[in-house]
Amino acid sequence: MMIDPDADLVLRVGQGDRAAAAALMARHLPMMLALARRMLPDPAEADDAVQDAFIQLWTHAARWEPGRAKFSTWLYRVTLNKCYDRLRRRPTARLEEAAEVVDPAPGPDAGLQNAAISVQIQAALAALPERQRAAIQLCHYQGCGNIEAAEILGISVEALESLLARGRRTLRARLEHLKDA
Amino acid sequence: MDDTDIESAQDAARLNRLLDAAPAPTVPAALERRIMADFDRVAARWTFAKTLRRIADAVWPDAPVWQPACAFALALLIGTGVAAFAPLDLPQQDDAFALGGPPDIDIGHGI
Numbered sequence: 706m707m708i709d710p711d712a713d714l715v716l717r718v719g720q721g722d723r724a725a726a727a728a729l730m731a732r733h734l735p736m737m738l739a740l741a742r743r744m745l746p747d748p749a750e751a752d753d754a755v756q757d758a759f760i761q762l763w764t765h766a767a768r769w770e771p772g773r774a775k776f777s778t779w780l781y782r783v784t785l786n787k788c789y790d791r792l793r794r795r796p797t798a799r800l801e802e803a804a805e806v807v808d809p810a811p812g813p814d815a816g817l818q819n820a821a822i823s824v825q826i827q828a829a830l831a832a833l834p835e836r837q838r839a840a841i842q843l844c845h846y847q848g849c850g851n852i853e854a855a856e857i858l859g860i861s862v863e864a865l866e867s868l869l870a871r872g873r874r875t876l877r878a879r880l881e882h883l884k885d886a
Numbered sequence: 887m888d889d890t891d892i893e894s895a896q897d898a899a900r901l902n903r904l905l906d907a908a909p910a911p912t913v914p915a916a917l918e919r920r921i922m923a924d925f926d927r928v929a930a931r932w933t934f935a936k937t938l939r940r941i942a943d944a945v946w947p948d949a950p951v952w953q954p955a956c957a958f959a960l961a962l963l964i965g966t967g968v969a970a971f972a973p974l975d976l977p978q979q980d981d982a983f984a985l986g987g988p989p990d991i992d993i994g995h996g997i
Contacts, residue, residue, distance in 0.1 A: 718925075726925045734913055734921070742911045752917050759921045763928040826908040845905050873901055880904050 711776040719767035736847055737784045743842050744788035746831055754787040782857045785839055792835055822883055829879040837872030840865055
């Protein structure tokens with residue numbers, strides 16, 4: 706049987722252990738935030754989506770049943786669903802805002818050109834359809850395998866591969882002018 | 887074009903490099919604080935349930951909560967039933983006599 710590296714922490718969180726909650730948050734928050742920030746154009750909204758996902762975790766931790774699903778898979782799915790909820794509430798503003806995505810952390814020593822490239826990449830990602838964006842986010846940035854990513858998205862592996870291929874093709878076309886960068 | 891057409895290894899590597907150029911966001915400390923504050927709020931709501939669990943553990947260690955809860959409910963039901971349908975036949979005390987005047991006790995004043 707698969708051993709879930711988070712199972713012990715989730716169990717302790719369910720018993721009200723604050724240190725376990727902090728450890729679980731430290732382990733998953735950066736990836737969840739990266740996922741939400743790339744799914745939602747507004748960073749503040751992405752932060753809210755991640756916070757909502759954690760509230761769901763704190764509320765349900767006591768009822769978590771180890772062995773039914775990998776914890777991180779469940780957590781990323783909750784995060785994605787929170788992002789989808791927010792995208793559904795504001796369907797018309799997304800594309801316009803996608804072009805205005807600002808690099809949240811360019812780093813003080815990053816060159817202007819790198820920052821500009823980063824902004825263009827993020828804009829290209831933000832302009833992808835949400836399912837393609839999620840697939841690329843999970844497989845490229847979160848390092849999920851195809852099976853896990855498909856499970857998080859609730860689709861078949863074939864459908865995931867199709868989403869990835871279409872998303873990557875669109876990105877290649879949109880970022881064609883950066884190929885020498 | 888087929889959805890799953892194979893991108894060349896060179897194209898894939900180039901796109902991966904570009905995607906890697908988009909930095910991961912830094913986690914704002916304020917967000918961490920908000921999340922832990924939520925945990926504290928949810929944990930505070932658990933207190934009643936946790937107290938019940940502790941009592942149940944003290945009465946009936948390592949049993950699922952429903953067992954001591956059922957035992958308690960059954961005992962309550964039996965107790966209420968007995969009190970309602972089978973009252974004890976206690977002798978009635980004459981309170982009027984007890985409160986009507988000073989006790990009729992000879993403590994030796996008439997000697």
